[in-house]
Amino acid sequence: MLDAVNSIRLDLFEVLAEDLLARIGRLRTRDGKTAETPLFLPVINPVSQEITAAWIKENLGGEAVITNAYIIYKRLRAEALEKGVHGILGFDGIIMTDSGGYQVLEYGDVDVTPEEIANLQEDMESDIAVPLDIPTGISGKKEAEKTVEKTLVNLRKTLEVLEKRGKRKSLWTAPIQGGVHLDLLRRCASEEREMGFDLFALGSPTPLMEGYRFDKLFKMISAVRPIIGFGKPLHLFGAGHPMIFPFIVALGVDMFDSASYYLYAKDDRYMTETGTIRVDKLDYLPCDCPVCSKTTAKELKEMSKEERTRMLAIHNLHVCYREIRRVKQAIKDGRLMDLLELRARAHPNLYQGFIEIMKNRNLLELMEKHTPISSRRGMNLYDEISMKRPKAASARKRLIQNVLSGRKIQKVLLIPETLKISFEKAARLPEQVDVLYYGSPFGLVPLSLRYSYPFSQTNYPRALIERKTEELIEEISEILKRAGCKVAYLVKARSSYLKVFEEKLASKLKEKEIKVEEIIDVREMIGKTGSLNGSTL
């Protein structure tokens, strides 16, 4: 969008930082309100407004909320037309309005047309509007197909209304339906891609969340994310629980709404970023939010139901916003994958979903494209699954493709990864000797890259090397063999786990007919030849 007066480009959505498919972005409404993504939009019931949007803004810095256009249509239409949706909620931040699709799902039908609901949303100046969609929920293929077709029909009707009206007040969302049927989701997303909507929203079937079928949800997101492209934001309807926030954001969800903070509270459920605890099983409050730092578990249990519900809702909101901040910090640090590995142990079903993400090669390759090669904080690796991370995989790929493959190596000095050797010292090594490090999870690392990202900024447990010893040794000896290597000067390792590695490496090299000279100290090597030239790698 081009601002006519200032000729400044005012994008609806600007990406500020990326990690995996996550991004920190800036969303801009048509009248210039902005919010940072990933953006959490708490659901506000327009009638009861148990916790108001203004309260959330003041106490939690919330920049956006979502409310329901259908309920407003049924119960507050006159007021909405007079005061606008911002008047109804008493909120000057970003208001998204859902269309009533959820009510279709719950009650089978709604007595409003797509045209009426579109007009209302524009008339009451919703910042972000949603056409009347027909959620798929959990249904068989046939039924699901119908919901997609009906949704697409409604989208076209909505666009007609908008064209007739001319200038738009709202950003308009294309809801992607199809439920767990990935082919339908893809078809729906493809159809919608060129329709001219401002953002996309994936309908997530509530039963999946309630049944902790996170793997299915993650697959749904992954199915649509590449189709709609990365220029526009993707919203997820009903994101439910903070324990999934890092995952859905890593898969490319930029915005999501949830009423869970309140529904859980009504049901006496206390959210944490790693799960839910029923209030009657709470002995300590593992949180420092304004509720928890002024209340004990005992006091919480003894409150009136009404007061407890409010306190729990506020606590639950704090947990949601806190987790968003943690996710954002992880994106900035290039450490979102670290957070996923951690959060995957919040529940076995999250672990299952995580495992499937890490098995999805197309997805990992796409993540690799969007993940900066380097980041300001180091990488933490744990096990074989960690090695599949885009950043670890791309570092290994670059090493092998750009540095090691096709290279001719006559003689090689192999130094254990744990040994520090200065460039100065290395420069005094015989020139015909290539210097490579062994014993890191990346395989062979040349001296020239030893101190560049991620090779020196990676932490890993020795258990990882122990488990991968055979594999790494096979790879190392194969690379040296192919490079035509005749002699390997093998510097002995000191730490016990690398000693084992080194001994096995020596035998394997001999097996491949590479002469091995074991040396205790690099100085020995320098003394041996007296050459002053640097290594060639």
Add this chain to the structure above:
Amino acid sequence: MLDAVNSIRLDLFEVLAEDLLARIGRLRTRDGKTAETPLFLPVINPVSQEITAAWIKENLGGEAVITNAYIIYKRLRAEALEKGVHGILGFDGIIMTDSGGYQVLEYGDVDVTPEEIANLQEDMESDIAVPLDIPTGISGKKEAEKTVEKTLVNLRKTLEVLEKRGKRKSLWTAPIQGGVHLDLLRRCASEEREMGFDLFALGSPTPLMEGYRFDKLFKMISAVRPIIGFGKPLHLFGAGHPMIFPFIVALGVDMFDSASYYLYAKDDRYMTETGTIRVDKLDYLPCDCPVCSKTTAKELKEMSKEERTRMLAIHNLHVCYREIRRVKQAIKDGRLMDLLELRARAHPNLYQGFIEIMKNRNLLELMEKHTPISSRRGMNLYDEISMKRPKAASARKRLIQNVLSGRKIQKVLLIPETLKISFEKAARLPEQVDVLYYGSPFGLVPLSLRYSYPFSQTNYPRALIERKTEELIEEISEILKRAGCKVAYLVKARSSYLKVFEEKLASKLKEKEIKVEEIIDVREMIGKTGSLNGSTL
């Protein structure tokens, strides 16, 4: 200790709940102050008192602090003798006083005798006192042996002073030295066991913590924990960072002190329960403590150094206390192992430490003895390592030893774990058929136990079953073979991962010459025989 008037037994330490080697306990001082363990004691410098003990009590509910008797001896002796240590700190909670051992470590020696420091601590009415010990730090075996000997000499001198004085004001601590030399630690702990101290304290070498050598620290704790017995509390000196709290508590540490909250703050380091972030790399504050909920990362960076140090110290304290509450909640829930699995992914070196805990069979067996068989919340399993948990291992052991081994089984009905079947339905099965479930990580589970803890309260990812399929099938078929089973009615599974399991199970049973009849529905089975009697298992 027996209260003379009321004849109520007033124990120094009472265990209220256990999980692994962790316990929630009540510590009672000689004058009747109490505190709940696991107990975190922030270090208060008696001279500067940057954050006061009273402030910590009021704002964080801190029940106990630790300060330094040697510094008081050097700089505030007269005041201490007049007002007592509680007067100096202006605190009516529990005050532990360290002896100056740390200063010995830092400066080589101190100009005070064990007798003087013992007398001072009694005179100023420390609640918990520590004899002048000689910390081992990181040193070679010879040097370490000397520190142990000197410490033991000092302990004896201290006991002589106490005997001479008669009635004690303080609880007295036996510091266990030996550093990373486990045999020395064990020897020191054995010597001290019968000396009549009220609690024990392990000296943890600061460089281990600074170098993240958590595996070594965990081994030190595990070395002494069984020797000193479980009747008295174990303190850990200098516990450093909240990310290790769940682990040290799980290994049986009841109390620990740390100055890190302040040292980190001075160094602009922001603690989280999963690591540390330098303030200059903070863009968001992933915390809701009173500091973080009123401040942004930007504001924190722009504060004066002095103000920022105070704010960071307060935040760091909140993180420490919060993690203690989380650990306590996990103990009550019987879910401390879940927390360890989660926190093991906070840093690769914690993961390495965790792996080594899970490889230590003696330790796991000891944990099994102290872990209740059942708990109020279910168990979450992730991978092969999870299966080694005391509770999972003991459930499997009980199944095999008490239920399956030695049993005669003629005919068996094998039902997939995911299928729900009512007792009523099961009661209509032919009486000569034993009913067992297949496809859970526990192996074969009899109908009679299917709905008892932990078999129905365990969550696990299907990846775990997929990885263990061969092993579980081998075990199942071996058990049935030995039981003399002739016919297996195998109820077909519906979920795809169990279908694979069931097919492989069928072939394996046939291989072992057990006749397999595949059936689609349990009703079929009932129809087939028409018998009305219950299963024998």
